[in-house]
Amino acid sequence: MDNFSMYLIVMVYFLAVAFLGYLGYKKTKDSKDFLIGGGEMNPIVMALSYGATFISASAIVGFGGVAATFGMGIQWLMFLNMFVGVVIAFIIFGRPTRRIGAKLKVSTFAQFLGAFYDSKKIRIFVAAVIFICMPLYAAAVLRGGVFCMQEVFGIDFNLALLIFTIIVASYVIAGGMKGVMYTDALQAVIMFLCMAFLVIGVYKALGMGFSEANAALGAISDQVPEKLAAVGHRGWTSMPAFASQQWYTLVTSLIMGVGIGCLAQPQLVVRFMTVNSTKKLNQGVAIGCVFLLITVGVVYHVGALSNLYFWQNDGNISINMVDASDKIIPYFIGRVMPTWFVTIFMLCILSASMSTLSAQFHTMAAAAGSDIYGSCVSESAKKKMTVVIRLAVLVSILISFIICFVLGEGNDSPIIAISTSLFMGICASAFLPSYFCALYWKKVTTKGAYASMWVGVVATILALLFLHAKEATALGICKAIFGTDVLVTNGMIKFIDPIMFAFPLSCITIVVVSLLTKKK
Amino acid sequence: MFGISDPGIWIVYLLSILCVIGSVVFGVKYWNKEDENDKKE
Numbered sequence: 001m002d003n004f005s006m007y008l009i010v011m012v013y014f015l016a017v018a019f020l021g022y023l024g025y026k027k028t029k030d031s032k033d034f035l036i037g038g039g040e041m042n043p044i045v046m047a048l049s050y051g052a053t054f055i056s057a058s059a060i061v062g063f064g065g066v067a068a069t070f071g072m073g074i075q076w077l078m079f080l081n082m083f084v085g086v087v088i089a090f091i092i093f094g095r096p097t098r099r100i101g102a103k104l105k106v107s108t109f110a111q112f113l114g115a116f117y118d119s120k121k122i123r124i125f126v127a128a129v130i131f132i133c134m135p136l137y138a139a140a141v142l143r144g145g146v147f148c149m150q151e152v153f154g155i156d157f158n159l160a161l162l163i164f165t166i167i168v169a170s171y172v173i174a175g176g177m178k179g180v181m182y183t184d185a186l187q188a189v190i191m192f193l194c195m196a197f198l199v200i201g202v203y204k205a206l207g208m209g210f211s212e213a214n215a216a217l218g219a220i221s222d223q224v225p226e227k228l229a230a231v232g233h234r235g236w237t238s239m240p241a242f243a244s245q246q247w248y249t250l251v252t253s254l255i256m257g258v259g260i261g262c263l264a265q266p267q268l269v270v271r272f273m274t275v276n277s278t279k280k281l282n283q284g285v286a287i288g289c290v291f292l293l294i295t296v297g298v299v300y301h302v303g304a305l306s307n308l309y310f311w312q313n314d315g316n317i318s319i320n321m322v323d324a325s326d327k328i329i330p331y332f333i334g335r336v337m338p339t340w341f342v343t344i345f346m347l348c349i350l351s352a353s354m355s356t357l358s359a360q361f362h363t364m365a366a367a368a369g370s371d372i373y374g375s376c377v378s379e380s381a382k383k384k385m386t387v388v389i390r391l392a393v394l395v396s397i398l399i400s401f402i403i404c405f406v407l408g409e410g411n412d413s414p415i416i417a418i419s420t421s422l423f424m425g426i427c428a429s430a431f432l433p434s435y436f437c438a439l440y441w442k443k444v445t446t447k448g449a450y451a452s453m454w455v456g457v458v459a460t461i462l463a464l465l466f467l468h469a470k471e472a473t474a475l476g477i478c479k480a481i482f483g484t485d486v487l488v489t490n491g492m493i494k495f496i497d498p499i500m501f502a503f504p505l506s507c508i509t510i511v512v513v514s515l516l517t518k519k520k
Numbered sequence: 521m522f523g524i525s526d527p528g529i530w531i532v533y534l535l536s537i538l539c540v541i542g543s544v545v546f547g548v549k550y551w552n553k554e555d556e557n558d559k560k561e
Contacts, residue, residue: 073529075529078536079536211523215523216523279554286546286548
């Protein structure tokens with residue numbers, strides 16, 4: 001495909017996004033429209049938006065590379081994404097969230113918890129945690145999108161950053177939740193079609209069927225590099241050795257951390273409030289599951305199969321073909337698929353980044369504008385809330401833009417990875433127990449919920465600073481204080497994700513404190 | 521099963537297929553059915 005055709009496709013895509021943003025703008029009349037799409041969104045748009053927000057570029061490129069390196073064990077994450085992230089999330093969490101949310105007349109996650117527990121303190125705490133932790137996480141997603149744009153247009157990092165930010169900012173600021181969800185739906189369709197083409201192309205290139213390819217991949221397990229075998233890798237069609245370093249990373253960080261962490265992510269929870277009946281959530285379950293199976297399921301599967309392709313054609317395995325696991329999927333697609341598909345795949349990555357990013361900007365703005373500012377002003381000042389939230393979107397975008405600009409192109413700062421872990425950990429540990437109890441436990445008290453939130457935040461931060469080797473080593477605070485990278489050096493504790501400590505502690509806290517205190 | 525010898529892997533493929541089938545059946549069954557709690561409200 002020549003450059004002109006490639007630019008044309010990308011320009012048409014941007015025009016379509018701009019049009020949908022404009023459509024959102026035309027249909028946004030008040031703050032309820034801006035925050036939850038007026039609570040009357042189409043169920044298909046809602047489910048596609050939920051799926052597209054769920055799946056960022058790092059889920060495709062990053063975890064696809066993990067699948068290529070460590071094998072099919074990561075498919076447990078895909079299963080949990082579907083079962084926990086859609087089935088449990090929609091049926092167990094989504095239905096009562098929509099109902100209670102409508103009854104309490106709330107439009108954000110922080111408002112939901114604040115109104116349920118009748119506590120301004122909780123509302124501001126949740127909003128503050130979102131507004132403090134999310135910009136770094138958003139900066140990580142922004143960087144992924146900028147790298148993709150650099151690749152497509154061959155332009156400078158800073159220019160790509162500026163263009164990408166302006167495009168996302170324009171439709172989030174103008175269209176609010178409606179603009180975000182319409183564009184999400186378009187992006188979800190692009191991602192879905194792209195992955196469907198990819199799996200067909202890969203099997204065509206391998207020249208064999210599903211079971212035959214899996215068996216052939218299993219047969220080359222002796223090609224696993226020694227350094228990976230030493231940490232538990234037993235082949236790409238096998239789970240890592242039980243209780244090995246790789247097993248703990250896979251099970252506690254990737255599967256449990258990401259799989260469970262998704263349940264209380266504010267940008268996902270708020271989507272349950274964008275529909276006006278439980279029937280619409282039921283309709284979304286099937287759409288969400290099929291979407292995730294085809295998007296993440298395919299990329300994890302072909303990631304693992306890339307080893308077989310490279311072994312057949314180059315006599316080598318995936319991780320030896322490139323210098324970083326993040327580059328495996330783009331390189332593999334460049335080798336296996338036709339040239340025109342490479343451009344479409346870039347569009348898919350761009351879509352994945354934009355859909356996640358727009359939801360993050362919208363959530364941060366809702367937290368700052370509606371929850372923090374809205375809690376501090378009089379009722380009359382709330383009439384101008386849409387303008388304030390639009391300004392808050394601008395501020396959120398500027399903060400993420402500045403972080404991304406300061407970190408620059410070549411700076412692989414651990415802050416990005418740490419902030420992502422921190423946000424996932426805090427969502428699960430600080431928000432999930434109080435969110436679940438709000439829906440299902442009548443004895444929960446405001447004090448119990450507030451204490452559990454604090455315990456979740458503090459325990460996650462302490463575990464990141466002093467226990468989990470990946471972040472503690474990078475930050476060096478434990479080393480500076482205690483002279484050792486992590487506090488517990490023996491055994492596998494240093495490989496266990498912080499969520500495994502912080503989440504149970506937060507759960508115990510909410511139960512104990514609620515039983516000891518009086519309900520408001 | 522599926523050309524994979526480790527149950528830890530083929531089980532997840534099986535569960536994923538069952539999950540998708542289950543969600544499609546659920547979606548179709550309740551596509552137009554109003555929820556009792558919604559009706560009360």
